[in-house]
Amino acid sequence: MFSPAVPLASKRLLEVLHAFRVSPQVASTSRSFSTALNYHIDSPDNNPDMRWEFSEANKERVKEILSHYPSNYKQSAVIPLLDLAQQQHGGWLPVSAMNAVAKIIEVAPIRVYEVATFYSMFNRTKVGKYHLLVCGTTPCMIRGSREIEEALLKHLGVKRNEVTKDGLFSVGEMECMGCCVNAPMITVADYSKGSEGYTYNYYEDVTPKRVIEIVEMLRRGETPPVGTQNPLRIKSGPAGGNTTLLGEPRPPPCRDLDAS
Ligand code: FES
Structure with missing residues (x-):
């Protein structure tokens, strides 16, 4: 039970935390982020002076990706190109890779940073293999x-x-x-x-x-x-097998059009 000294709003908060099994200490002291923090600080392996370019094989893929868009709308290729750059760079995007993409699609680098920082599938710090x-x-x-x-x-x-x-x-x-x-x-x-x-x-x-x-x-x-990973389930079907719609569906009823 809560102490009567706890104000009503705090009491309600504690009830909610209890319902979700979150300790008040954890709730008040820690904050978790889905992705790593979103700011850039130059470091030896992530700075704009680093040379970065697509591999020879990926240069062909870049051409193929660009061919999907009108030549005056190259910027529309920003997401697939960032995705390719991330795959090539072991799962994350150093600033020099983003700059290389900006150069290819002929936009200011900030236009690419805006996209890379918005979508959580783009990692701007190292991830595991x-x-x-x-x-x-x-x-x-x-x-x-x-x-x-x-x-x-x-x-x-x-x-x-x-x-x-x-x-x-x-x-x-x-x-x-x-x-x-x-x-x-x-x-x-x-x-x-x-x-x-x-x-x-x-x-x-x-x-x-x-x-x-x-x-x-x-x-x-x-x-x-x-x-x-559930052996009782096939794809997204019910675990253990179907429980409804077990027979052949009946055809829709038809009116006899020849009957007077
Ligand atoms: S909530 Fe996890 S896949 Fe939709």
Whole structure:
């Protein structure tokens, strides 16, 4: 029970925190960010003087991407070009890569920074070769995404958005990835094979135990089966099989047009 000395508004807040099992100390002292902090400070491996260009193979892909847009609207290619640059650069975008994209699409660099800072799929600090993204939106949260994230962070010995010492893994948060029917889910952005072998795979119906197994399979160079991890479910169907619409659908009733 709450002390009568606690003002009504504070009491209500404590009730809400209790309902969501958040301790008042945690709520008042820590703030978590989905992506790493959004400011740039020059560093030896991230500064505008660094030389950065697309690889020869990717220069061909840049031409192909640009061919999708009218030549006077090159700037429309900003997102696919940033995506390609990120894949080439091991999962993150140094400022010199963003400048290279700005040059290709003939816009001021700020126009590219605006896009890269807005979309959370663009990382502007280093991530692991396998960047694990836990869905943090309500359906996944209700189905245990906090426990999934805790299990991953504990197993890997990192905080959110930190990279493991061997450079293999990092854990971030993403908002709804459209897979709520099989919540909770995580995505693995795999930058281990460069832009040629890049994949972005969904793992659904995960449990704290299963995400650790997935991590260890990735560490061994294996490819865990994507999609639902619940053996009772086929794709997004009900676990255990269908419960409705079990027979052949009946044809719609037809009026006998010849009857008078
Ligand atoms: S809430 Fe997690 S996929 Fe939609």
